[in-house]
Amino acid sequence: MPTVLDPGTVRLSNADVLNWIAQKKTQHAADAAADKAAGRKKTFPPDNYQRALRKHERELSARKYPYSDNPGAYEGDNRIKSVAVFTELLDERLLGPVEEKYKARIEAGEDKGVVEKELEKEHDAKGLSEAELLQIYNLAPQCVEILQNIVVDWEERFSAEEMEVVVQVITEVFRCGEKLPEIENTGR
Structure with missing residues (x-):
């Protein structure tokens, strides 16, 4: 703390x-x-x-708060580690496909500078603010409808499928029960 x-x-x-x-x-x-x-x-x-x-x-x-039933994500040093695991998995599952899409455009011959600027803009849009991360950490929403109330301008930043991915990662990390999931070091 x-x-x-x-x-x-x-x-x-x-x-x-x-x-x-x-x-x-x-x-x-x-x-x-x-x-x-x-x-x-x-x-x-x-x-x-x-x-x-x-x-x-x-x-x-x-008992309504996730930390009461999920010590793997909320006790001791895991408080900080769980947020790192969450952001790592979210980057892997949301930004990985986005990067592949832009990589394919570059390979197709589009101007690399223009494509990279568009990629950076999309990366920035899909990043969660500190306040959004804190609310997700506190509440660990289990459905998209609650997550929509947390993420500012979610309609402009994420598709419905991406919001489902965010909820899946939240459930996997912040509702993990006794043990925080391990992630592979992907070099990010």
Whole structure:
């Protein structure tokens, strides 16, 4: 989990926030024990702060979030690795066929510079933003209809078949159960 120095400095996933809340509860318990050992009067964090922690913990602990049932993608170091596996598989399955299409055009004799510019433009369009990746990571949508609400301008960027591919990769990586899938090093 990234170190939180100041609110708003780091984008956290739901799993990271839940972990942060657990760390805060542990810290509060340690502070209370230290106060008791030193003979100081017990201090309490503000009520609104405690209420907010409980509310967020209750919400983020719900079984509706994929991290509750898929430790292979969401626990420990796999939090970062799962996003890398997701982007690698997505690039392989979405951009691979696109690159082949443009490669065939170059082999057919089209101007290489023009074709490469078009390929770069399509690559940029099919790339997911950081916010989209975070929402996909948090929710791991299992159907195209939910994914459509996450991906901005999806109609202009992806075909219906490509959206199905994205959902398949999400299911494979973020709904993997106990074990994160391994990927072959393709040199990307």
